[in-house]
Amino acid sequence: MMILSGGAPRGRILTAVLVTIVVLLALAPFLFPGSKPLNVAAKVCVYALLVASYDLLIGFTGIVSFAHTMFFGIGSYGVAIALYGMGAGWLAIFVGVLAALVVAAALALAIGLFSLRVQTIFFAMVTLAVASAFAVLASQLSWLTGGEDGRTFQIPAVLRPGYKLLEQPLFGVDVNGRILAYYLLFLTVVALFLVMLRIVQSPFGRVLQAIRENPFRAEALGFRIIGHRTLANVLAALFAALAGALNALWLRYAGPDTSLSFSIMLDILVMVVIGGMGTLYGAIVGAAVFVLAQNYLQTLMGVAFGALNAAGVPFIAGFFNPDRWLLWLGALFILSVYFFPAGIVGKLRAESQP
Amino acid sequence: MSVALETRDLTIRFGGHTAVDRVSCSFRPGELVAIVGPNGAGKTTYFNLISGQLRASSGAVLLDGVDITNTSAPERARRGVGRAFQLTNLFPNLTVAENVRLAVQAAAGVHYDMLRPWTERRDLIERADAVLKDVALTAKRGHAAAALPHGDQRKLEVALMMALDPRVYMFDEPTAGMSVDEAPVVLDLIARLKRDTEKIVLLVEHKMDVVRALADRIIVLVNGACVADGAPAEVIASPIVQEAYLGMAPKGAAA
Ligand SMILES: Nc1ncnc2c1ncn2[C@@H]1O[C@H](COP(=O)(O)OP(=O)(O)O)[C@@H](O)[C@H]1O
Numbered sequence: 001m002m003i004l005s006g007g008a009p010r011g012r013i014l015t016a017v018l019v020t021i022v023v024l025l026a027l028a029p030f031l032f033p034g035s036k037p038l039n040v041a042a043k044v045c046v047y048a049l050l051v052a053s054y055d056l057l058i059g060f061t062g063i064v065s066f067a068h069t070m071f072f073g074i075g076s077y078g079v080a081i082a083l084y085g086m087g088a089g090w091l092a093i094f095v096g097v098l099a100a101l102v103v104a105a106a107l108a109l110a111i112g113l114f115s116l117r118v119q120t121i122f123f124a125m126v127t128l129a130v131a132s133a134f135a136v137l138a139s140q141l142s143w144l145t146g147g148e149d150g151r152t153f154q155i156p157a158v159l160r161p162g163y164k165l166l167e168q169p170l171f172g173v174d175v176n177g178r179i180l181a182y183y184l185l186f187l188t189v190v191a192l193f194l195v196m197l198r199i200v201q202s203p204f205g206r207v208l209q210a211i212r213e214n215p216f217r218a219e220a221l222g223f224r225i226i227g228h229r230t231l232a233n234v235l236a237a238l239f240a241a242l243a244g245a246l247n248a249l250w251l252r253y254a255g256p257d258t259s260l261s262f263s264i265m266l267d268i269l270v271m272v273v274i275g276g277m278g279t280l281y282g283a284i285v286g287a288a289v290f291v292l293a294q295n296y297l298q299t300l301m302g303v304a305f306g307a308l309n310a311a312g313v314p315f316i317a318g319f320f321n322p323d324r325w326l327l328w329l330g331a332l333f334i335l336s337v338y339f340f341p342a343g344i345v346g347k348l349r350a351e352s353q354p
Numbered sequence: 355m356s357v358a359l360e361t362r363d364l365t366i367r368f369g370g371h372t373a374v375d376r377v378s379c380s381f382r383p384g385e386l387v388a389i390v391g392p393n394g395a396g397k398t399t400y401f402n403l404i405s406g407q408l409r410a411s412s413g414a415v416l417l418d419g420v421d422i423t424n425t426s427a428p429e430r431a432r433r434g435v436g437r438a439f440q441l442t443n444l445f446p447n448l449t450v451a452e453n454v455r456l457a458v459q460a461a462a463g464v465h466y467d468m469l470r471p472w473t474e475r476r477d478l479i480e481r482a483d484a485v486l487k488d489v490a491l492t493a494k495r496g497h498a499a500a501a502l503p504h505g506d507q508r509k510l511e512v513a514l515m516m517a518l519d520p521r522v523y524m525f526d527e528p529t530a531g532m533s534v535d536e537a538p539v540v541l542d543l544i545a546r547l548k549r550d551t552e553k554i555v556l557l558v559e560h561k562m563d564v565v566r567a568l569a570d571r572i573i574v575l576v577n578g579a580c581v582a583d584g585a586p587a588e589v590i591a592s593p594i595v596q597e598a599y600l601g602m603a604p605k606g607a608a609a
């Protein structure tokens with residue numbers, strides 16, 4: 001368990017669930033060929049990383065921030081602007097990511113130093129204000145960001161669908177640049193997740209938990225609250241920016257809807273709650289459940305709708321009208337919070353206690 | 355012997371109420387000083403002024419001659435002022451072992467180390483285990499602090515300060531609410547500290563027999579003011595104490 005830094009999932013069922021998700025993601029291009037399933041798998045990866053970075057804040061340090069999408073957006077726009085301006089090259093990716101990390105860290109540091117000494121609720125309000133201002137700014141600076149249309153850009157040729165990696169299909173699937181891009185994304189997410197796992201399992205991570213539990217006592221032991229909270233804020237921002245960069249590279253696009261909108265912030269909150277806060281692993285489960293529901297609930301309901309209509313019960317069928325999928329997602333959310341207040345991961349851990 | 359901790363005219367007012375009123379006392383290494391006085395006399399507030407949870411309205415706190423009146427609580431903790439609280443103050447959802455480990459980590463000055471797992475710090479883990487053994491909580495190491503019975507929470511409260519291993523130990527009614535068989539565990543620890551000639555131990559305690567057995571010196575606070583400061587026998591015998599404090603809380607009465 002070296003690779004997990006002593007932070008193994010705990011619990012047989014939980015381990016099984018996590019291993020299943022990771023294996024399915026690892027084999028996704030071959031198990032579920034086609035562009036939609038691959039997009040869904042990529043989105044699960046990106047959101048697992050993004051939600052885990054948010055968990056670093058809300059679950060481990062007890063900081064409520066609404067600016068997390070802003071950092072996601074900074075990562076997205078960083079690579080988008082660099083690749084758009086410098087052309088499709090690896091250097092452009094490097095420059096874009098680096099610039100995004102610098103901007104994200106500076107903003108997170110500023111927000112942290114200015115407002116982490118105030119109360120949780122006030123900090124949440126400040127982040128909300130900053131994030132809204134940033135979103136407006138991004139759409140105003142259209143010469144740079146493409147405004148409401150965003151920026152579409154090209155990525156290096158080896159990562160494009162047209163690039164053939166192998167002459168022969170592997171397991172009946174053409175191994176092209178798109179699949180290579182997916183594996184680049186998947187492996188980067190795995191590596192970054194392991195780094196975060198290490199951070200929360202480190203002595204520093206323990207101090208974050210102490211601050212979440214009882215900041216007054218943490219101070220009486222000699223820990224600086226502001227320093228730790230600010231550092232946690234900066235780290236979370238860096239990981240969120242990396243998630244944003246990966247997302248933009250995958251989509252070959254960055255725009256307000258895919259990287260800055262407040263609805264992404266709400267999705268993150270839903271995922272971290274469904275998965276379980278303060279566990280990091282909850283991010284993987286939450287992202288998998290949410291992204292699958294988001295993409296396939298509608299299809300599933302369409303099937304039920306058709307079947308019930310055919311069976312001659314239009315009244316009941318009405319409930320399953322695919323247009324109502326958001327309603328069902330909401331209901332699923334409420335039920336999951338009701339039955340698993342500590343999230344799915346919390347529930348599975350509790351089940352496996354002796 | 356040199357003075358290590360000193361308060362000079364230390365005062366704090368809450369609105370019109372003066373909770374600590376021009377208290378000037380000094381404490382030497384190797385000394386165990388009991389602070390007694392009726393409820394509301396300002397003992398806890400005096401502690402809060404020394405360890406930095408409250409800022410003085412006037413007066414000064416000096417540690418080794420350095421004025422620390424305007425430093426923060428964490429800064430004072432790092433300089434060696436340790437505190438066990440009267441109202442139990444733990445990390446409720448962390449385990450007993452994790453609570454103590456955090457204090458050990460603080461003592462070792464490990465704050466921002468994020469590159470290796472804490473499990474690799476065998477030294478910290480062993481030290482925490484030793485402290486757990488001292489307070490007889492080894493069997494409950496895996497329990498969440500919030501789930502402990504009251505007496506065990508009090509022991510853990512003391513354990514956090516023992517693990518921090520400061521130069522100035524401040525115990526605020528450490529045995530309050532403990533059963534008769536739990537209290538000796540903590541009192542033995544305090545007695546053991548007393549033998550250490552480097553440490554200053556301040557003890558707020560209501561039980562006079564405990565005070566008599568442990569204290570080198572007694573300070574009496576009444577209405578925030580220091581009304582007596584001297585050897586235990588003298589202080590207990592003095593009329594002002596008999597009237598102001600012992601008269602109200604007869605010998606042996608637990609608060
Ligand atoms: N933060 C505070 N705000 C207002 N009054 C306080 C505060 N802390 C303590 N006091 C008052 O100061 C006085 C001394 O309290 P305290 O130090 O807790 O007494 P003791 O520990 O000797 O029983 C009490 O009258 C208490 O009400």
Ligand SMILES: [Mg+2]
Nearest residue numbers: 397398399440
């Ligand atoms: Mg008190």
